[in-house]
Amino acid sequence: MQLMNILIIEDEYPAAERLQRLLQELPESTEVVEVLDSVESAIKWFDQNPAPDLILSDIQLSDGLSFEIYENTLVKAPIVFTTSYDEYAIKAFKVKSIDYLLKPVKLSELSQAIQKYTQWKQEFSETDHIYKLEQLLDNLQHTGRQHKKRFLVKKGEQLLPLNEDEIAYFYTENELVFLYTYEGRKYVLDYTLEQLEQMLSPAKFFRINRQYILHLEAIEQIHNYFSSRYKLQIRPVPPGEIIVSKGKAKSFRMWLES
Structure with a gap:
């Protein structure tokens, strides 16, 4: 039986460990080539390594959503998403040749996903997969x-x-999340930035790094910054510098142009 190389993208150690343990229980011969825990590390990995046979990818990572990886890198492998989303939200991910698993992942479900990959490999070419991945990203957006x-x-x-158009940005500090209005008022929220990222309109809001989600109209100036990043001038004036992280830079430009 041919060895199947699998890449795991998961920022929760117990979840990554569980996936590796379940893979060992499958009849298929598999090898985990790497376990990555962030958007930035995954983009770097794909730039430096050949594509695996299959990717098991969490959705919410330590520095953003895993979809940013596939928007910024040409990934030549099918993806099985793992997620804690409920049944309603997960409908967005139902695209042929790409599966999803709800956490905690069960052995029977992982086995079915592997079988689906085997069928995909027999029926679809690499071009077909890239097209279907583009469909998925478009569907998500x-x-x-x-x-x-x-x-x-x-x-x-x-x-x-x-109202959403009264909000300039969201900011997190000391495990608290604040909402800033254009009038300079600040309020504490009970949401995390990860939760807000799923709630907000992607046409109006963008998460530029681990600390900030900005409204498009809050951006006044954009400056090139070292290491292929951007430094922003926004309103109202924030507590610190506003830097678009390297892993977000390309998708940030695409967002501005969309």
Whole structure:
């Protein structure tokens, strides 16, 4: 039986360890070539290594969503997504030749995904796969789900509704997430940046690094920065420098042009 090379992209150590253990229990002969835990490390890995036979990829990583990897790199391998999303959200990922597994991953489901890969390999060419991956990314970007347009924030003893276009950016510091308005007001939210990234309209908001999600209209100036990054001037003036991370730079440019 031919050895199947598998790349795991997963930032939770227990989940990555579980996948490796389950792979060892399958009848197919598999080898994990690498375990990566971030968008940045995955992009670098694909630039320096040949494509694996199959990718097992988490969706939420330490520095963003794994879709950024496939938007910034030509990936010549089928992908099985692993996720904690509920059944409604996961419908966006149903594309031929690409499967998904809900966490915690079960041995029977992983086995079915491997069998689906085997069938894909027999029926589809590399060109077919790239086209279907593009379909997936397009589907993810244009899914019919409703994006969050208002936030209810606490102002003293009152609750204040804020429209999405009143929000300049979201920022995290000391494990707290703040919402900043264009008027310079700041409010604490109960959401994480990862949760906000899924709620907000991708046409209006972009996560530029681990700390910030910006509204398009908040950006006043863009400057080239070292290591292929960008330094931004935004309003209102933030607590620190606003730097677009290297792993986000290409998708940031695409977002600005879209």
